[in-house]
Amino acid sequence: MTPDELYALLPAVHRRRDAEQGGPLYALLTVVAEQAAVVEADIERLYDNWFIETCDDWVTPYIGDLVGYEILPRIAAALSDDVTRAAGLPAAAVPRRDVADTVVNRRRKGTLALLEDLASAVAGWPARVVEYRRLLCVTQPVRRYSADGADARRRRARGTLVNVRDAGALARLGGPFDALARTVEVPRAGSVRRVGRYGVRSVGLHLWRLRAHAVTRAPAHCLDRDRACYTFNVLAVDTPLFTAPVPEPSSFHIADESNVPEPIGRRALADRLYDYYGPRRSLCVWTGPDPEADVVRLDRIVVADLSDWRFRVGADEVAVDPVLGRLMLPPGTAPAHGVRVTYHHAFSGDFGGGEYPRPEPAADGPAERYRVGPGEDHRSIADAIGRWRAEKRAHEHKAEAVVEITANEVYEDLTDIRLDPGDRLTVRAADGVRPVVRLSGRRDEDRRRVLAITGSASPDGSRATARLVLDGLLVTGGGVRVRGGVGELVVRHCTFVPGWELEAGGTPLAPGAPSLDIADSPVRTEIRHSVLGAVTVAARDGRAPNRLEVYDSVIDATGSEASALGDPDGGEADVVLRARCTTVVGALRPHAVELLENCLLAGEVRVGRLDQGSVRFCWLPRGSRTPPRFHCEPDHSGARAAELRFAALRYGAPDYVRLADDCAEAIRRGGDNGSEPGALHHLFQPQREDNLRTRLAEYTPAGCDPGLIFVT
Template identity: 60%
Template sequence: MTPDDLYALLPAVHRRLDAENGHRLYALLSVIAEQARTVQEDMEQLYDNWFIETCEDWVVPYIGDLVGHRLLPGTAAALADGAGSPNGATAVTVPRRDVADTIAHRRRKGTLALLEDLAAGVAGWPARAVEYRRLLAVTQPVRRYGADPHDARRRLLRGGLVDVRHVDVLDRVGGPFDELARTVEVPRTGSARRPGRYGIPGVGLHVWRLRTHSVTQAPALCVDRARARYTFSVLGNDTPLFTAPVPEPSPCHVADEMNVPAPLRRRALAERLYDYYGPSKSVCVWTGGQVVAPNRIVSADLSGWHYRPRSGQVALDPVLGRIAFPPGEAPAGGHDIRVTYHHAVPGDLGGGEYPRAGAAAVTTAPNRYKVGPDREYGRISDAIDQWRSDKRWHPEKAEAVVEITGNDLYQDLTEIRLDLGDRLTIRAVDGVRPVIRLPLPSGDRPRALQITGTDADAGTDAASGTGEAAGTDSDIHDVHDIHVAAGRKQPPHLVLDGLVITGGSVQVRGSVGRLTIRHCTFVPGWELGPRSEPRHPDAAGLEIFDSPVRVDVEHSVIGTVGIARADEAPEPNVVALSDSVLDATSRDAAALTGSHGEPAHAVLTAHRTTVIGVVRARAVDLLEDCLLHGEAQITRRAQGSVRFCWLPTGSRTPPRFHCEPEHSGDAERVALRFAGTRYGTSDYVRLADGCAEEITRGAHDGAEPGALHDLFQLLREDNLRVRLAEFTPAGCDAGLFFAT
């Protein structure tokens, strides 16, 4: 409904009189039309709220109540907290898909396929259901041998000795796909203390909590050119490869290794090569732009690089993520080898091919410079140089986006110079993970990416040389305490989005107003070794030298942040972290610090952040839902607050609220333990399963604090356990097991 629609309903005489009096009535109808549109949209939404597919999130629990959907204990508090957040606890506590399938699930109660669907619909986890009764070693009844030959053969295979010739069966012992017969275990499968899998009523649901991220046609890293040795990971660490799950053929199908994101085994790759290998499958290798034929691929153990492939073969090790060519048969230079693979991560952090929130909004930017294969620019530095040249003659191009469209390795970017009024975004397009490797130092050039802000005006007239501004940048109005002289543009703003930077640090100098780091990885320790160990553990990831820059870090992984700025500076720097990891590679190393170990002249704000290392800062504004795996030493403890965090004993912070450990005597019981703290491993910053509940449920909404807060892992687990108890038939004993 528009003002013209309402205006057309008026008699012509009133429209004529309104035109003679300055269209005052039309202006009134414009206000009425705006409110009418709001009412009309609300009426349309009321109709959409009748259906589970189109209703709003807050309506889902009410529709679930109509069909008898059981809510978790304590759900009301979670819903009240997450009702306004699209990624909050609402969608996890009351999944829309689970409500929609409630009636259908009741009709399928008692089937293994239903348990797998419950895991996918309730928790969003791939799963495999196992009926342990079929794996028990039993005495074979002789009278049944002649009834059904196929059944007799199946029964003869149960309870026998292990056939050592079936190596693949032995490789799956102890996992979700174990086929060997076992004796009966007395403990119940669902026991909370000591679960026993193998029993007559036992049913196990094995779930995969880790996510798989793909890397598509990315360059492999040559670790030994003479012996033609490569790693799948361009960072140089050994990366276990995982299966890219394929959909199950029917709703009644029980998942196998191809349907779940399980680690790719050497024997499985050897025996089912054509299922795993290919351009659109779990793993693939290109040389010279051509796919290596499957008949050349050999699955091998490349630990220690002892295996030597024969002429014409290419050896792959999916457990270590390594590639070996016969000596002298690798492509010249080693730069034409590209790989596709999948690796496991605990969540969507740092640079990656996963969908990034807000990535589609940038594609409408008016001034874009595309970098990549078959694009106008082959290097990032060329696109930036062209942008600097264009904005001299066209001041409106001071706001621009440099888009990287390929999974390539870029080694040309060493400096980014920004002028007043500039707003530059360097981003990877959605579904791409470019890697920027900083070159080795030479001469006066350090091993770093230099971001320099100058006092020059981006709108300077190139012909006359005057410094008159041609416009203003309206998108940096929230830069912290930066006062701009009248008639001049605001300080520059640089956005890095979806990038992986390795081989050095990022240094900021000069009058840079704001630096936004979004979905990026500044590799902690600059480079990784074979076991993901940092090669330069004491090196900083982000360094600020005499710059008032405000740093915003979102969904990223960065190394140590060092701020070299005098205490007499007018205002401290602002460092704001959210849903990120600040990793100094060790809990005793400095994660945020100033010069020579002094406290950083900065104000720190952190939400849902994991910090590995010591924090030394002048002040904090708010620390909420954070895990600090290292002491926090804050100079000004009269301002700011710390809420729902875990901090080591001995930390000096502003007043705390609901932080752990609350008492020094609880330090041992409420100790913070991670499954892994090395970047590049699949368990990076994931809490260990044995952590105390005060930590795993220590956030303000009952979830785990830290960078993986928004996964709501424990809420998913609670919901799934309730559904298992609801849909498991009487007499069965269902247990939940974590495959990863």
């Protein structure tokens, strides 16, 4: 109901007298109408919350309780926390799909395909179920040996010797798709450490926790133009290629290699090239800019081992190595326009930039948009920024602008960004795009390649008001330097490559070098869902410390002994730090902290001021100098029980900053809501695993012993 409708309900005499007095009654009804609209919207929302398809995430556990869906006690306790509710735990711990399918799944109890569906619905992990009883060696009955049919042939295949000429079967040995026969595994009676995988009652559920992230029609990096040697990854590092999973045809289908994000082996690619290769499949190669005419045909692709680049490529062939992420053309045939590739790589979560969907924050006001890319008005980022500055000088109201990059290109023209007081500039990648900014030109006084962000001082000497947002960019080849009157710097879903750039083996070119260098600037820096190298902040004489906020991100100095946050000389950084759900590799030396929560601090921690701030639910080395700590490891559980271990700490590895499987449970569940601290806190993997084990025990028939086997 609008204010005019409410006003029309009043008698005419009251409306006339109200008009004579300037309309105070109409103003009051305007406020009443706003509140009535809020109440009406809430009533409509309550009706939507009656149904599992339309309800809010926090309502899902209550609907699940109505149909007998059991919630683990520790998850129920975590759901009572409003902060946890806002962080997305209800959607991860109590999946909407699993609640909706509860009744149907009870009718399917005892089927193998149900276990895969449970893994997808409850934990969100692709899975393959294996009934190990069918892989055991058995003595074949003589009277059935001469029978024909599929069952008879399958029985005759069990218990045979391994064919060493079958390279495909040997490549799958020990994995989830291993079909070779085994003898029965009989562990010690009552063993709790090893129950035995190959047994009559054993069923294994192989789970893939890593996700396959796509890179579509991006430039391949040329290592040797004369020999036409390329890497799929534009950072010139070896990257294993992964399968782009395709949906299973039905709910009764058992997953195969095309349905899970499995690393692509050389033998698998050679045997089933048509399943993996193509513009909309796991990988594809183009030798020119035309997406239709320049695609390399399937019959030209050969699978080879390019570990030493000695493979001799035929005249009309393109060699591909999926294990190393390399490709090779005939010598002397490197195309002038370069080689473009589509491939998939594995990573734990959606942060650091990529083709995953990123929400676009609401603009503070009307912003002019400048699009960069093939077919757009601007071919380079510098051209778009230059045009914005020129138009801003002619039209003072154009102080806010968005430079949007629409293609997976490599941009080497961006050397500096200059901001005037009041400017609000956003440089972002469009959804589904991961552009690369390679710093290859300008160098600073220390001969380092930098992207210089410089703000002009305001004429009246007031505080800096310029604001810059970097969103969805991959910056390599150097660091970002901030100087002058920059009031705010926001880094979202970006990667500033730790160590500036990577060598062929993945080692950083400049270990410990700063990816973000701030000096003589009052900038407030906010980092979200990003991966950065070291951060240095120089002190400003007689001025308040800068403010640094880090959320759901990684600060990687490429070594625990290097300085992850400090001043240029390795001392104390002139910042007040606030960090949540962050992984820091290297020494952390801020002037003061406001809050450190759910963080993994793999390096020395030295905080200057101890009379402010707090540290909660973090892991940090013993002997660290911090403000008061609450429920931190290893202080809470002891050194032996809480030793920090990562699966990988090299940027570019699929398991980057993921906790190792043998890491202590006190760390894996050391967050404030029972999840793991660090940059992967938002995945809620411990809760997913607990929920899945509970559902397996509920839906597995008696006499069956299911087990979880994590593949990646």
